[in-house]
Amino acid sequence: MTAVLPSKGRRKRPAPAATCPAATALVARERIFSGKMPVSRAAKPVSSKPNPFDSDSESEFTSKPARASSSYSVDPSTKSQYKNGFHDSGGFENQSVQELESYAEYKADETTQRVNDCLRLAENIREGATNTLITLHKQGEQINRTHETAANIDQDLSRSETLLGSLGGLFSKTWKPKKTRQIKGPAIITRDDSFKRRANHLEQREKLGLSSSPREKLNSQKYSDPTNAMEKVQVEKDKQDNALSDLSDILGQLKGMALDMGSEIDRQTKAMDGLQDDVVELNSRVKGANQRARRLLWK
Numbered sequence: 001m002t003a004v005l006p007s008k009g010r011r012k013r014p015a016p017a018a019t020c021p022a023a024t025a026l027v028a029r030e031r032i033f034s035g036k037m038p039v040s041r042a043a044k045p046v047s048s049k050p051n052p053f054d055s056d057s058e059s060e061f062t063s064k065p066a067r068a069s070s071s072y073s074v075d076p077s078t079k080s081q082y083k084n085g086f087h088d089s090g091g092f093e094n095q096s097v098q099e100l101e102s103y104a105e106y107k108a109d110e111t112t113q114r115v116n117d118c119l120r121l122a123e124n125i126r127e128g129a130t131n132t133l134i135t136l137h138k139q140g141e142q143i144n145r146t147h148e149t150a151a152n153i154d155q156d157l158s159r160s161e162t163l164l165g166s167l168g169g170l171f172s173k174t175w176k177p178k179k180t181r182q183i184k185g186p187a188i189i190t191r192d193d194s195f196k197r198r199a200n201h202l203e204q205r206e207k208l209g210l211s212s213s214p215r216e217k218l219n220s221q222k223y224s225d226p227t228n229a230m231e232k233v234q235v236e237k238d239k240q241d242n243a244l245s246d247l248s249d250i251l252g253q254l255k256g257m258a259l260d261m262g263s264e265i266d267r268q269t270k271a272m273d274g275l276q277d278d279v280v281e282l283n284s285r286v287k288g289a290n291q292r293a294r295r296l297l298w299k
Contacts (some may be wrong), residue, residue: 101229108236113241122250127259136264143268144186147275150282151185157285164292175292177285183278187271 095103161177168175227234 004248032183035074044173081249085269105229105232105236109126112236112239112243115240115247119191119247119250122247122254126254126257129254129261130172133257133261136261136268140264140268143271143275145279147186149270150275151183153282154185157282157289161285161289164289164296167296177288181287182276183280183281185278187274 165175165177226235
């Protein structure tokens with residue numbers, strides 16, 4: 001068995017004496033004046049990189065400025081109030097000045113967007129009118145070439161009819177083709193050369209990719225950054241004025257295109273009438289020449 005030592009032989013450690021705050025401060029003062037103050041360890045250099053896990057650091061807020069929105073945006077509830085004119089909240093008389101300024105900004109931005117939508121629609125119409133103008137120009141040239149070909153067929157058919165009339169026996173009857181009208185060919189109609197120049201000009205610009213839209217000009221224009229609601233509304237008014245000016249120019253161009261297309265359609269209608277008459281006459285003469293050739297072959 002192991003013997004258990006008696007507790008009397010153990011020496012207990014003395015309890016630490018209670019330190020008095022006044023005494024501690026006195027000792028520290030003596031060390032400072034005597035130059036025996038212990039040197040503290042050098043502090044670790046603070047890293048310039050912010051802690052990615054520290055969401056309360058100030059660098060996160062100072063290094064990321066707020067992004068300015070390009071258009072005025074409001075929440076759905078406020079937008080519904082703006083649309084019904086504050087009918088549910090007591091009307092305009094019961095609104096604050098700040099709320100009315102926000103409403104003015106919203107309406108100015110909305111009006112600018114609507115004007116831009118009208119401008120975009122006018123550009124699409126002008127693009128379609130430009131393509132129609134170019135197509136009409138090509139169609140008119142094709143009708144003219146077709147009529148010239150019909151006139152050339154008349155000359156060849158006249159020589160064939162002369163040859164068929166000279167064929168046959170000595171006692172056969174002379175044959176003469178039946179001509180009800182003379183082939184006139186393409187009619188020379190006084191035509192405004194501005195349509196041709198306009199169509200060629202638009203076609204060349206379209207091929208070269210030089211047709212710039214007013215929307216690109218509006219996007220390239222720079223406006224001063226507004227600092228309050230009134231300046232914001234004024235900037236939107238300037239945008240609206242520029243867009244309306246471009247819209248007026250496009251409408252003027254569309255009017256000129258419509259007049260040119262109307263005159264060109266009238267000219268082509270007259271040309272088609274003359275071409276149809278010549279084609280009917282040539283068709284009748286070709287049938288007569290075929291009958292004459294079959295009779296000669298039967299003999």
